[in-house]
Amino acid sequence: MAVRVPQNSIGHWVIRALWVAAVAAFVLYIPTRTETGTIGDMTVAIEFAIAAISLNLVLGYTGIISLGHSAFFGVGMFTTAVMVDRYGWSQGWTFFIAFAVAFIVGCLVSLPALRLTGIYLALVTLALAVLFPTLMKWNKLEWLTGGSRGITGIGYEDVPTWPLLGELKGRDGRAVFLYWLGIVLLVVTYAIARGIVKSRAGRSLVAIRDNEIAASVMGVHTARTKTLIFGISAGMCALAGSLSAIRLDAANPDVPTVTLIGSITFLLMMILGGTATLWGPIIGALLFVVIDTRTREAGASGTGVINKVFNDWMNFTTSPAGFILAVIILVMIFVAPFGVVGLLRRLASKLVVIVPRPAGTPAAAGDVLAPAAAAEVVEGAGADAVVVSGDAND
């Protein structure tokens, strides 16, 4: 029998404090106790997490299928590269302009999106994803983008000194600094996403996803909402691209994350973590990077099951992480369409149930017993709505 904890009671605050402490401990553990390689991998995970969060806003919450987020990632990457290399900006300031440029591009792309639905929208965004690298290599744009060679030399030579971090030097120092820069960006993106989702705007997104006509009848300005959310999502994804450009010290149209494969990876890691949940994209990105590094280590070590299956039997010459991710997703759509976070939430609800305060009661009446059914209504009530029952109105 699950323990019932009233919402906002002392017990609930203890649970929340434990969560925050656990996350903070993990965030602090990485740069202080692990090697430079691991810190770098975690920075990659942060990039993926930001991209997946941005995709989650449009696909998870609003139900707009986008395969074009690799292009927005690329917009961020190239904006940073151009501003640093051509105009001599400092790296940190390019995040703002990257967000702005991608926001405008996203709003423009979403204009046809207002007239199209479902599969047709997927086609247009697919086209965008495929077009982006080609556009960057186009000879008419070579003066700006550097053609197929791209732009190099945009990372930090000496990282700036931040109050809490102290003096950071050399390769290790750069890795630690980029990690913290990534954490700041991730916190900002998470906060924006959470702010949108938990507000009136977030409820109109879910309304559009579940039944667009009903939403517009209820007074949601669907065209404006869809355009704005697409723009914001594109801007967020560009932040990840900017970070990636600084980490890689280069912007190149052949980096996998700015090609269609990037879009697909963002999408699948979001599904893996849990669609329409705030933590899902972060967990999904982390899991993917863990799978990726583990399989690479297994391949290098020459032992273990992964190595036996992929290197000895199948003769893989690249990381099998994409293949493993695809297989996991194919299994998961059947057994756990709500993703890892949804699965954990279901397990946790067997232990602890947060009982929400009935609507209309004052905050003081914390531990009023509510019907158990209402207990399910925690953050992201539509966690599995997208995959399981996305089209109930068909």
Added chain:
Amino acid sequence: MDKFFEALFIGLSNGAIYALVALALVVVFRGTGALNFAQGEMATLSAFIVWLLNNAGVPLVLALLLGMVFGFVIGALTEITIVRPLERKSPLAVFVATIALFLGINAFTTGVWGAPPDEAIDSLFPNEPDSYLSLLGTTWRYTSIGALAVTLVVSFLLFLLFQKTRFGLAMRGVASNAESARLVGIPTGRVLAGSWGIAGALGALAATLVAGVNLQVTPTMMFTIFVYATAAATLGGLDSPGGAVVGGLAIGVIEAQAATWSTEWVGQDMKLGVALLCILVVLLVRPAGLFGTSKVVRV
């Protein structure tokens, strides 16, 4: 005028390949109402099977037929094991599943065959330096003529299948109304698995033709072709097989002409951009495509 005919012919032979893949997409879409994003990758996998068989000493034509059987089997299996159970849940689940298949097959082919040496394969048609036809002031290579001829023959065979056989009648029945089709005793399951299978076989054929033109099989060879094929299917109408053929040839010719007449702006690089512009214009002006039926939704 020479330039015009040259571009026209290059366009037609490239367009023939797009048309084949577009046909595969349309056959699936008519039956299931889903777009198979993994169609191109399934085709690549089948082409690798053809290469494996051919390398093991099987004659190329026989290897192609076996490859098409393989394509048919993976197509049908996908429908039976993945699409059918998921369709009841939601269309988005089917979309995610085809995307996952795309990544999985792509990662598999890249992992196994991505590194050098190249997987060299012969063309299905004579491909010597002198195997071409001089016509209208340009050279028309047999490989290109072959691709066009194969597409036209296959389209005609599919037309016969759709219009003249019991299976085709059943397919049209399922396409127009799956529920009613089931009620009048059409084995919808078998029809849908068959449609996915036919699409898989078409993909295998197209990929082998592409490999024959490039003289090698590569894991990414169907990437852009898949995008062109979606452009073709959109142009012709996602539920119209005739439209897919016309759309494929049209996209091929349009991009070739654009590349020829505007070498500076379009050239070989931005051909893709032209095709994508086509998709966008068609979707905004006439979302159902040239020959497709527009869908009326009851609110």
